[in-house]
Amino acid sequence: MLAERDQPTLPTAVPHSIWESGLRWLTAGLVLTTVAVAFEALAVATILPATATELGGVDLYGWAFSAFLLTNLVGITVAGSEADRQGPIRPFLVGVGLFIIGLIVGGIATSMPMLIAGRALQGFGGGVINAVAYAAIARAYPDALKPHMLAVMATAWVVPGLIGPAIAGVIADLFGWRSVFLGLAPFPLLAALMTLSGLRTLGGGSRQPREWSSTFAAIVLAVGAGILLAGLAASSLVMLIVLVSVGGLIGIVALQRLLPPGSLRAASGMPAAILTSGILNLAFFGTDAYVPLGLTEVRGQTATTAGLTLTAATLTWTAGSWLQARLARSTSRRTLTSFGLIITAIGCGSIATVMLPAVSI
Numbered sequence: 279m280l281a282e283r284d285q286p287t288l289p290t291a292v293p294h295s296i297w298e299s300g301l302r303w304l305t306a307g308l309v310l311t312t313v314a315v316a317f318e319a320l321a322v323a324t325i326l327p328a329t330a331t332e333l334g335g336v337d338l339y340g341w342a343f344s345a346f347l348l349t350n351l352v353g354i355t356v357a358g359s360e361a362d363r364q365g366p367i368r369p370f371l372v373g374v375g376l377f378i379i380g381l382i383v384g385g386i387a388t389s390m391p392m393l394i395a396g397r398a399l400q401g402f403g404g405g406v407i408n409a410v411a412y413a414a415i416a417r418a419y420p421d422a423l424k425p426h427m428l429a430v431m432a433t434a435w436v437v438p439g440l441i442g443p444a445i446a447g448v449i450a451d452l453f454g455w456r457s458v459f460l461g462l463a464p465f466p467l468l469a470a471l472m473t474l475s476g477l478r479t480l481g482g483g484s485r486q487p488r489e490w491s492s493t494f495a496a497i498v499l500a501v502g503a504g505i506l507l508a509g510l511a512a513s514s515l516v517m518l519i520v521l522v523s524v525g526g527l528i529g530i531v532a533l534q535r536l537l538p539p540g541s542l543r544a545a546s547g548m549p550a551a552i553l554t555s556g557i558l559n560l561a562f563f564g565t566d567a568y569v570p571l572g573l574t575e576v577r578g579q580t581a582t583t584a585g586l587t588l589t590a591a592t593l594t595w596t597a598g599s600w601l602q603a604r605l606a607r608s609t610s611r612r613t614l615t616s617f618g619l620i621i622t623a624i625g626c627g628s629i630a631t632v633m634l635p636a637v638s639i
């Protein structure tokens with residue numbers, strides 16, 4: 279008994295690398311899952327103009343992106359709480375399954391509404407996958423390794439950004455746009471199989487009662503944004519005013535529930551940063567979504583050329599991220615943020631100029 283009492287207690291080994299044996303499969307699976315989601319986002323954006331043209335629904339082109347983003351928001355909110363409540367495995371499997379089903383629905387779509395439904399499934403599944411991935415990072419990795427893992431997750435977008443749009447453009451030009459949707463479907467499944475072994479080590483959740491307020495607010499925000507977008511496309515001025523007003527009011531009320539207090543009025547600190555980030559993302563991705571359509575339908579370029587423009591945007595986005603990291607210690611955040619917004623505004627204006635027939639490409 280005394281010998282047992284005197285026996286020292288061995289401390290639990292703390293991983294010193296994200297690639298050590300206890301984290302290796304989880305790291306590889308999360309990175310590959312992120313790569314699969316990134317390939318989908320960039321590849322589908324490249325071939326959507328050809329898709330909308332063939333299905334005769336160019337007027338619904340914007341909804342293919344809006345449906346994805348709105349359901350993505352709901353998926354992130356739902357999965358975040360469910361991963362904490364019952365563990366990450368079940369939400370992760372649901373997210374991967376819906377993501378794959380969405381790709382298949384998109385690949386066999388016979389109309390734009392069917393394609394939009396597939397994009398909505400992809401968005402919800404992608405949101406669930408992202409939420410579970412970051413919840414897994416929070417639970418599985420020690421504090422010293424979390425920044426490294428987050429950096430690796432961000433870097434996982436680089437390779438898809440380099441080759442994804444170009445490859446998707448070439449495949450769409452040679453074999454048709456359906457082959458892009460259907461060809462992407464197996465990759466999330468393969469990445470998920472690698473991730474599951476790592477997720478099993480995290481165990482279950484707390485089994486606490488579901489907290490519905492955030493989920494309800496996210497759904498209300500998605501509905502409000504949908505109504506607003508429908509109003510912007512309305513042919514009647516009265517309907518435009520009514521739908522935009524109703525949708526905007528619903529969205530603002532929901533945002534106040536989801537965002538920190540003061541975000542909508544740019545209160546100093548985190549609220550102002552969140553609002554600025556929202557404006558930046560709206561400008562960047564709102565323009566980015568329509569670049570392939572403008573190049574192919576207005577300027578008569580191929581899907582391959584349109585894909586190269588998305589590659590360029592991804593590269594400069596990554597370069598900007600690294601540049602601000604290098605300058606963060608010597609330059610104020612206000613200066614860096616203002617500079618970034620100015621560059622984004624110049625880029626959006628340049629894209630609009632390129633769409634003019636008088637400007638050569």
